[in-house]
Amino acid sequence: MTAVMDNTAPTSAEIPAPDGSVTVTVKILRFNPEVDSEPHWESYDVPALPTDRVLNLLINIKGYVDGTLSFRRSCAHGICGSDAMQINGINRLACKVLVKDLLAKKGKPTTISVAPIKGLPVMKDLYVDMEPFFEAFRAVKPFLITYGNEPTNERIQSPADRERFDDTTKCILCACCTTSCPVFWSDGSYFGPAAIVNAHRFIFDSRDEGAEERLDILNDAEGVWRCRTTFNCTDACPRGIQVTKAIQEVKRALLFKRV
Amino acid sequence: MPTTASPPGAMAGTSRRSGTLYIGDPGMWSWVAHRITGVLTFFFLFVHVLDTALVRVSPSAYNAVIETYKTPLVALLEVGLVGAVLYHALNGIRVMLVDFWSKGPKYQRPMLWSLIGVWVVVMVPGTFFLLQHTVTELFGGN
Numbered sequence: 310m311t312a313v314m315d316n317t318a319p320t321s322a323e324i325p326a327p328d329g330s331v332t333v334t335v336k337i338l339r340f341n342p343e344v345d346s347e348p349h350w351e352s353y354d355v356p357a358l359p360t361d362r363v364l365n366l367l368i369n370i371k372g373y374v375d376g377t378l379s380f381r382r383s384c385a386h387g388i389c390g391s392d393a394m395q396i397n398g399i400n401r402l403a404c405k406v407l408v409k410d411l412l413a414k415k416g417k418p419t420t421i422s423v424a425p426i427k428g429l430p431v432m433k434d435l436y437v438d439m440e441p442f443f444e445a446f447r448a449v450k451p452f453l454i455t456y457g458n459e460p461t462n463e464r465i466q467s468p469a470d471r472e473r474f475d476d477t478t479k480c481i482l483c484a485c486c487t488t489s490c491p492v493f494w495s496d497g498s499y500f501g502p503a504a505i506v507n508a509h510r511f512i513f514d515s516r517d518e519g520a521e522e523r524l525d526i527l528n529d530a531e532g533v534w535r536c537r538t539t540f541n542c543t544d545a546c547p548r549g550i551q552v553t554k555a556i557q558e559v560k561r562a563l564l565f566k567r568v
Numbered sequence: 569m570p571t572t573a574s575p576p577g578a579m580a581g582t583s584r585r586s587g588t589l590y591i592g593d594p595g596m597w598s599w600v601a602h603r604i605t606g607v608l609t610f611f612f613l614f615v616h617v618l619d620t621a622l623v624r625v626s627p628s629a630y631n632a633v634i635e636t637y638k639t640p641l642v643a644l645l646e647v648g649l650v651g652a653v654l655y656h657a658l659n660g661i662r663v664m665l666v667d668f669w670s671k672g673p674k675y676q677r678p679m680l681w682s683l684i685g686v687w688v689v690v691m692v693p694g695t696f697f698l699l700q701h702t703v704t705e706l707f708g709g710n
């Protein structure tokens with residue numbers, strides 16, 4: 310990777326443009342805490358194949374145009390949940406969004422806007438401080454709680470009981486849901502959808518005995534009752550979890566004392 | 569190639585401002601509209617309680633205030649009030665179904681589209697008859 314001198318204008322000419330690629334404008338909300346007081350938009354015209362993912366474009370910009378561009382990504386296959394960002398105004402994983410789904414119709418110029426997820430402190434460019442998010446996750450005790458003697462063999466569960474919380478086991482903690490929530494934007498002390506999803510995963514697990522404790526935690530003023538059922542979280546989840554449905558199930562478990 | 573970053577915990581140079589418009593689910597916009605129509609209806613009720621209370625002050629004062637309402641502008645506000653209350657009521661039913669019906673979250677979007685449909689079906693003739701009354705009364709049709 311070659312370092313880009315500060316006095317040279319960024320150029321995307323070095324990015325390899327394979328056959329069939331089109332030029333798209335990637336508009337990134339950038340923020341360098343050492344220089345900027347506020348985030349600002351910067352545009353990059355880059356070649357893109359329709360089969361490219363937005364993550365490929367970001368890696369190309371970082372590799373060829375501006376090495377200071379900061380973002381998280383690890384597995385790049387929609388499993389690790391590192392590269393959640395706001396793409397064209399919606400929270401998505403950059404590794405799961407294909408360029409062909411963002412191309413403007415009939416050869417009009419395409420602009421793809423990329424911004425950090427909202428509601429968490431931006432530390433640099435697309436890189437946010439996830440600590441408040443994980444703090445809420447830890448607060449709901451996302452682990453198996455049991456009392457009494459351990460069974461001598463496995464903890465048996467029927468397929469029907471397993472099905473009860475199957476949807477919420479899919480969470481990869483990418484924060485797409487929590488940072489799509491208007492309540493979380495305005496008040497970061499709300500637990501947020503992801504923490505409630507992970508509480509749901511254990512509350513409705515027949516092997517777990519900590520449902521009461523978790524429901525008490527979520528009955529808090531900053532718990533499930535802050536949810537206004539805007540469905541942004543369900544729409545944003547890259548794993549297709551019915552997040553709002555899970556939150557509503559927790560609310561009803563609290564209302565009717567039935568798990 | 570790890571991404572460069574400020575050391576964790578260095579909160580001094582962070583930004584919470586993003587200024588981006590989130591293109592949320594239709595459910596988010598229905599919630600925004602629910603809030604706005606709720607506040608508008610509250611202000612109507614506030615004024616309504618005040619002007620109706622005037623009848624206890626003196627019937628002539630009440631009549632004088634009600635007389636000032638007989639303008640085309642107030643007729644339009646009336647149409648707006650019907651629209652706001654109707655939306656708030658219909659979406660309120662949707663929100664309750666989302667809360668208490670186990671299939672509510674699954675059908676929230678169809679429910680939103682149908683409430684908008686009912687709203688349009690009621691508001692089109694409703695606006696016509698309300699404004700027809702205004703035109704005939706204020707501008708002396710018959």
